[in-house]
Amino acid sequence: LTKTKSGATIEFTGTTTFGTKTWEGPLVLLSGSDLTVKGFGTLDGQGAWYWKQGTSISRPVFFRLHAVTSSTLSGFTLKNSPFRTFSILNSEKTTISGLTLDSSAGDGTAKNTDGFDLSRNDGVTITGNKIYNQDDCLAMQSSTNTVFSNNYCSGGHGISIGSLGGDSVTSSDTVSGLTVTGNSIVSSVNGIRIKTIIGLQGLVSNVKYSNNKLSNVENAIVLHSDYSKSKGGYTGSPTSEVTIEDITVSGLSGTATNLYDIVVNSKVVSGWTFSGITVSASSKGSCSGQPSSITC
Template identity: 90%
Template sequence: GSTLSGFTLKNSPFRTFSILNSEKTTISGLMLDSSAGDGTAKNTDGFDLSRNDGVTITGNKIYNQDDCLAMQSSTNTVFSNNYCSGGHGISIGSLGGDSVTSSDTVSGLTVTGNSIINSVNGIRIKTIIGLKGLVSNVKYTNNKLSNVKNAIVIHSDYSKSKGGYTGSATSEVAIQGVTISGLSGTATNLYDVVANAMWCRLDVLG
């Protein structure tokens, strides 16, 4: 395992952290500040995770214009007590592959105690049309929103080639065992959902 803590990164031109094939990694107490790019910058994700196990990201501050967290695939991840401002929220996706393999699976994700401020989305799951995969055993607990457009977003209609939603939920990524509880704060819309009921199972509690 490895540990990163206690430093600042400013004005990332692209994704700040792309974490691949890591085990038992902890990232804490960082300041990721790309706020100078407001209005023009794109793809300034805070943390992108692919094919990892046992990553913990806690107590960081992220100012950007894209996903605070983007889970491409990984297992047993904790994202806790982070401050996310200005971007697209905390995301799973875009997710999907030719088959249900470890490379297109997000399982055992805990998202808890985070603050999402001045963002397009709060919590988002985005899967790719025509492709397969699995999202399972995901828990969102006690996260806070402020000035967010869409609190809970699930889209199974994302096109990578077009770079946007199609309106037709043809992704075959199964979404199951996802629980949202203790979500509070302010958002313009509670839900933005385009999903196929055959593939999506979500529980939203008080």
């Protein structure tokens, strides 16, 4: 769908089942402006064929938006994603609403089934969707002026910024102007999370989390400056130089095992405000490096 005329309408009906092979995809590639993509159809990526083979094979991205402008996507279902479900790149002023992303059949076997991955976009709104997966519900690699609202996230790793960081501060390593509001995060490893890469630079700025609800979440609020891509996890040494500033968390409610999991570089954090947090947690968790305004 890369040669779609401006103003076109694309409608998904019935069930479309994709074939299987080891490649990077995407299964669907969309580009264009003023597009309306809608319908009540189902796209089936046959994820089970990939899940059972693990992460060593090439797996296709399911649905990629590249250079999509002033468009809307609504109504349809994507199920059994082989790998990342939505990859949204270099797009702007576009809204995704009322979709169902359902890879719940992969619980226990599927890996890297992110809901929405965003890089180098401006003005993307993702609202009122249902996401059942085994990785990040939202993964912000970079983008500006993004809204993620009133979504239902189940079974994965929560709403994430990162992992983020580069050799210098560029648009590819910047998340600014993100609003995360009114979402439900259920049976997930994390609620809200920011993770930045050791030794690298970047910017996370002007991020507002408001009135999100957690249920059966392991870690409610997670901020880490010690992520290692090569190790695929936290190192315990927060040497990331990615600035994390002007972060607001308000009205966070629900249930979690740990309230806080914060390990950040005190030299690059400022302007955090936490208020109205009523999460019922078994443990308060732990914090280190946070601004003095934050008490854990």
